[in-house]
Amino acid sequence: MAISANLGFPRIGANRELKKALESFWKGELNEASLEATAKEIRATNWKHQQATGIAHIASGDFAYYDQVLNHTHMFGAIPPRYEALKTKDKLSLYFAMARGHQKDGVDVVAMEMTKWFDTNYHYIVPEFDTDTKFSLTHNYPLEQFNEAKAQGITTRPVVIGPVTFLSLGKTRSGGNALDLLPKLLPVYQQVLKSLKDAGAEWVQIDEPFLALDLSDDQKKAYIEAFDALKTSGLKIMLTTYFAGLRDNAALTFALPVDGVHIDLVREPGQLDAALTNVKPNQVLSLGVVNGRNIWKTNYEAALKLIDRALEKVPSERLVIAGSCSLLHSPVDLNNETTLDSEIKSWLAFAVQKLDEIALLTKATNDRNAEDVQAALAANAKAMQTRATSKRIHDDAVKARMAKLNDDMLKRKSEFKNRIGAQDALLKLPLLPTTTIGSFPQTVEIREARAQFKAGKLTEAQYDAFLEEKTKECIKYQVDADIDVPVHGEFERNDMVEYFGEQLKGYTFTKNGWVQSYGSRCVKPPVIFGDVSRPQAMTVRWTKFAQSLTDRPVKGMLTGPVTILQWSFVRDDQPREITCKQIALAIRDEVEDLEKAGIRLIQIDEPAVREGLPLRASDRPAYLTWAVDSFRLSAAVVEDATQIHTHMCYAEFNDIMPNIAAMDADVISIETSRSAMELLDAFVDFKYPNQIGPGVYDIHSPRVPREEEMTKLLRKALEVLEPSQVWVNPDCGLKTRGWKEVDPALRAMVASAKKLRSELKAHKKVANG
Numbered sequence: 001m002a003i004s005a006n007l008g009f010p011r012i013g014a015n016r017e018l019k020k021a022l023e024s025f026w027k028g029e030l031n032e033a034s035l036e037a038t039a040k041e042i043r044a045t046n047w048k049h050q051q052a053t054g055i056a057h058i059a060s061g062d063f064a065y066y067d068q069v070l071n072h073t074h075m076f077g078a079i080p081p082r083y084e085a086l087k088t089k090d091k092l093s094l095y096f097a098m099a100r101g102h103q104k105d106g107v108d109v110v111a112m113e114m115t116k117w118f119d120t121n122y123h124y125i126v127p128e129f130d131t132d133t134k135f136s137l138t139h140n141y142p143l144e145q146f147n148e149a150k151a152q153g154i155t156t157r158p159v160v161i162g163p164v165t166f167l168s169l170g171k172t173r174s175g176g177n178a179l180d181l182l183p184k185l186l187p188v189y190q191q192v193l194k195s196l197k198d199a200g201a202e203w204v205q206i207d208e209p210f211l212a213l214d215l216s217d218d219q220k221k222a223y224i225e226a227f228d229a230l231k232t233s234g235l236k237i238m239l240t241t242y243f244a245g246l247r248d249n250a251a252l253t254f255a256l257p258v259d260g261v262h263i264d265l266v267r268e269p270g271q272l273d274a275a276l277t278n279v280k281p282n283q284v285l286s287l288g289v290v291n292g293r294n295i296w297k298t299n300y301e302a303a304l305k306l307i308d309r310a311l312e313k314v315p316s317e318r319l320v321i322a323g324s325c326s327l328l329h330s331p332v333d334l335n336n337e338t339t340l341d342s343e344i345k346s347w348l349a350f351a352v353q354k355l356d357e358i359a360l361l362t363k364a365t366n367d368r369n370a371e372d373v374q375a376a377l378a379a380n381a382k383a384m385q386t387r388a389t390s391k392r393i394h395d396d397a398v399k400a401r402m403a404k405l406n407d408d409m410l411k412r413k414s415e416f417k418n419r420i421g422a423q424d425a426l427l428k429l430p431l432l433p434t435t436t437i438g439s440f441p442q443t444v445e446i447r448e449a450r451a452q453f454k455a456g457k458l459t460e461a462q463y464d465a466f467l468e469e470k471t472k473e474c475i476k477y478q479v480d481a482d483i484d485v486p487v488h489g490e491f492e493r494n495d496m497v498e499y500f501g502e503q504l505k506g507y508t509f510t511k512n513g514w515v516q517s518y519g520s521r522c523v524k525p526p527v528i529f530g531d532v533s534r535p536q537a538m539t540v541r542w543t544k545f546a547q548s549l550t551d552r553p554v555k556g557m558l559t560g561p562v563t564i565l566q567w568s569f570v571r572d573d574q575p576r577e578i579t580c581k582q583i584a585l586a587i588r589d590e591v592e593d594l595e596k597a598g599i600r601l602i603q604i605d606e607p608a609v610r611e612g613l614p615l616r617a618s619d620r621p622a623y624l625t626w627a628v629d630s631f632r633l634s635a636a637v638v639e640d641a642t643q644i645h646t647h648m649c650y651a652e653f654n655d656i657m658p659n660i661a662a663m664d665a666d667v668i669s670i671e672t673s674r675s676a677m678e679l680l681d682a683f684v685d686f687k688y689p690n691q692i693g694p695g696v697y698d699i700h701s702p703r704v705p706r707e708e709e710m711t712k713l714l715r716k717a718l719e720v721l722e723p724s725q726v727w728v729n730p731d732c733g734l735k736t737r738g739w740k741e742v743d744p745a746l747r748a749m750v751a752s753a754k755k756l757r758s759e760l761k762a763h764k765k766v767a768n769g
């Protein structure tokens with residue numbers, strides 16, 4: 001008999017209870033006991049969901065107040081030295097200081113770094129190591145949670161992040177290799193596993209997603225050493241991999257002394273065959289067939305095809321049916337979506353529903369002919385069928401347009417070096433032109449007006465008049481501050497993806513489809529369910545209005561196709577590339593309309609280009625090709641004299657600089673100020689051909705930069721870039737900042753640009769004799 005397993009469950013609570021409790025706790029409005037009570041209740045609810053569905057291997061140890069990686073750092077006592085003063089305090093003060101920094105009672109320490117968890121939108125706290133980092137078991141989270149469930153009568157399968165992945169996720173301060181710490185770390189793992197065994201656990205789930213990535217020789221060696229040490233605990237080990245396929249690491253993985261291996265068949269169904277040839281006769285194979293990262297119902301027929309292939313080689317006693325990865329990346333419960341269109345709802349499954357799917361597929365593996373199995377399979381096939389043929393999804397006009405895509409549509413009329421003359425002649429901008437990235441402060445006043453409008457307390461006309469007023473103020477301000485290329489300020493936008501999603505066909509929105517992004521922060525990605533098109537202009541009204549208020553050329557603001565795709569729940573019935581190009585066509589229409597309305601600078605933001613990059617190096621070229629093509633498709637419709645800008649942030653781009661250049665935007669603005677223009681190193685080797693605005697001030701911090709700091713950064717930029725290439729701008733949109741900071745910062749930025757401009761002019765005069 002095959003059994004079912006769940007690799008992890010969302011911990012924010014169906015109504016974001018954890019978020020609310022954490023934020024009250026941080027404000028001092030909730031005490032520790034109440035916070036713990038909330039957490040305990042969420043865990044109990046999660047376990048009950050799993051128990052009620054009949055999941056055999058229920059996850060515990062997957063709960064964290066902030067982040068599961070941070071839990072491990074805390075558990076192993078790998079506390080960076082700057083938190084020393086907090087070590088004697090209560091455990092939560094130390095824990096949250098590492099997550100968020102601490103500025104109280106004479107202690108002032110910054111938080112640990114945070115970065116994206118593989119290719120998800122979840123962020124983890126990066127462990128910090130040093131060659132002399134010591135580990136000791138200071139806080140046994142897996143044991144605590146195992147015992148807590150046990151007290152509720154539920155025997156669980158504790159989850160820990162494996163030692164090689166844990167070390168590989170970290171950063172070593174002195175530049176050493178974190179894997180050198182493995183011999184010191186393994187005894188602590190042994191201690192944890194032993195404690196779980198003593199407490200009555202039978203299995204432990206050890207997450208090693210790195211096994212599905214490109215491994216260094218050091219990592220491969222580390223895997224052998226690590227699992228040799230862990231096999232002695234007496235616990236059965238389920239070694240879990242996800243987010244990619246084992247590929248060249250399949251033999252290594254199954255040769256490890258583990259009792260089971262989990263593979264992600266949603267991300268890479270093709271890896272099943274290699275798993276079947278490599279699995280050892282004493283090993284269990286866990287098939288991840290229910291997508292833990294999306295919201296669509298599982299196609300039972302397709303999943304059972306994979307399961308049946310496995311059954312040909314592996315008896316059902318040695319099969320586990322599971323989610324592809326932890327359900328952490330799915331919203332909690334579809335039943336809370338009371339206003340969602342019922343047809344679309346019938347195609348969806350959130351975490352609670354995914355448990356049902358896992359249970360059903362397990363039953364189907366064991367007894368295909370059981371009556372309830374047959375009924376469920378039939379109902380699922382029907383849902384798949386209605387979705388596959390629904391008029392809501394399939395738009396013939398979009399498909400016809402997609403069929404006519406051609407390479408000419410990806411090309412501007414002329415090359416950059418020829419079109420820039422036309423742009424200069426039209427725009428007449430000074431050297432080192434100044435601009436911003438788009439948004440201006442989203443003040444309380446603006447958010448309140450939007451909320452009132454949504455609640456029906458402001459009429460459309462009233463809200464519109466309010467937005468006009470704000471846009472007017474913003475343009476007036478920028479003219480007064482002498483910014484060469486003003487923007488309208490984006491006051492009408494709630495979010496840079498949602499704003500467009502709301503106006504595009506093929507999109508829908510959930511009420512409660514929250515997913516943890518980091519700590520207490522959750523996101524609610526819009527859902528692309530069908531062919532995407534743009535019924536009418538989306539931004540022309542506000543851009544045109546802003547342009548009517550000034551003689552300076554106003555820059556129009558759009559979100560690019562890759563970013564819209566990346567930050568949405570994407571349909572799973574066609575390749576991402578196709579969906580992305582449909583969005584690109586919609587943006588292309590908008591670009592064309594903006595140009596027709598007289599807007600001659602258009603920025604298409606693509607902050608998410610880097611994060612879509614596949615985990616395996618060999619998959620990257622294909623992605624980069626369609627991502628770059630999608631951007632070009634959206635932009636390449638304009639005349640030579642119309643200037644296309646783009647903007648990127650939230651990542652390091654140096655490794656994909658040639659691809660960014662291939663996007664062929666006339667101007668790119670790019671986040672860089674926090675890393676003191678590390679970005680510029682890229683231009684020493686690679687001559688960026690078009691224009692570029694390296695961000696000169698960090699908008700993520702409330703700190704107001706001084707003019708001299710920005711001048712210094714600009715001088716550095718001028719060392720590797722031609723003066724005619726350089727723009728002057730902040731490193732991202734200003735929406736999260738207040739006017740109090742923005743005003744002095746922008747004025748200093750303009751002053752800095754002017755100073756360098758006159759220096760460059762004087763220099764030129766001297767040079768010309």
Ligand code: GLN
Nearest residue numbers: 437438439605607733734
């Ligand atoms: N134009 C957007 C803004 O200024 C860009 C935001 C972003 O890069 N994330 O807000």
Ligand code: ZN
Nearest residue numbers: 648649732733
């Ligand atoms: Zn940005």
